Amino acid sequence: MAGDRAEAAPLAAAGASRGILLWAAQAPLGAALQAVLQGQYSVTLLEALPAALPEGAGAVVLLARSPAEALCAGLQDRLGSAAALGAAEQEIETVLALQMQNRQRVLLLDGAAARQAPKALLACCGQAAEDTAQRSLQEAAGAGPDPVLLALAAARLQADPGLRRLAGQFAASVQTGQAGQAAADPDAALKIFLAGQDAAEERALLQAQQCSMYEQMEALYREKLQLEQQLEQAGGRFTSLQAQSGAAQAQLQAEAEVLKARLRVKAEVLEAAGHRIAGLEQVAAAQAQTAAGLKAQVQTLRNSRSFRLMAPLRSARHALRGTR
DSSP states (O other), X not given: OXXXXXXXXXXXXXXXXXXXXXXXXXXXXXXXXXXXXXXXXXXXXXSSOOSSOOXXXXXXXXXXXXXXXXXXXXXHTTOOHHHHHHHHHHHXXXXXXXXXXXXXXXEEEETHHHHHXXXXXXXXXXXXXXXXXXXXXXXXXXXXXXXXXXXXXXXXXXXXXXXXXXXXXXXXXXXXOOOOOOOOOXXXXXXXXXXXXXXXXXXXXXXXXXXXXXXXXXXXXXXHHHHHHXXXXXXXXXXXXXXXXXXXXXHHXXXXXXXXXXHHHHHHHHHHHHHHHHHHHHHHHHHHHHHHHHHHHHHHHHHSHHXXXXXXXXXXXXXXXXHO
């Protein structure tokens, strides 16, 4: 029971008892969550993402997509890569700006949780994890993006410093993590820098390889879309010419088979590239874990009793150096 009250605290503390304004990147998902919350709160569903925080004392729930899924949605809508990136960046920046205006009122949730972990999403909203509610959220969320396309989008975000920062800020705003580690003292920081110099160079090389892989995968994905369009056109011609002679039907069928074979080859190449990017991400994650371990060592050093006892000697040493 105590755990249930703790999970319900974020929405209640945001002022949900005075009403909820709900916006969702996916309209069906917003309607499903509104139906779940309607029994306990007064919920108003916003059709468009507001540019500024609406006035009032109630809570504001933003059921947003992650930057990678927002980019996938743009690509699936046949937008160009630049247009899809711009749309995703604008959506995430607006969501984060709304939350920064009043963190106590605004509750930022990841829409993917409705598909992957509806029980956790319901708990975050202070609702019981009933099977009916979980199924309604999962059905409204629909299937997730294609894994290869999602890997492509994530790699593109990681390749750009600004987009990488935006994705990290979104992840930090949605999830409640621990506070960051305190800054290390200059001497220990220098040791960490020297120890991690090779790892930093390797990470830079991995990022460059990811950029190159992204460009190749983006070209392959465009070719795949073109082949799919050609296959659809061939299928339409095949259907319209079914009444004609067998020779014409055989020719269209052969053309469709050739296109299918090319499509399979492109799909295999895309899958292999996706595995390659996954391997690079694992290596990058290992490097990040090593860096986190070094930071933990510094924090342990600073928290040790000997370090605190030697603080006056370090101050005296710095003072003596300043007088020379």
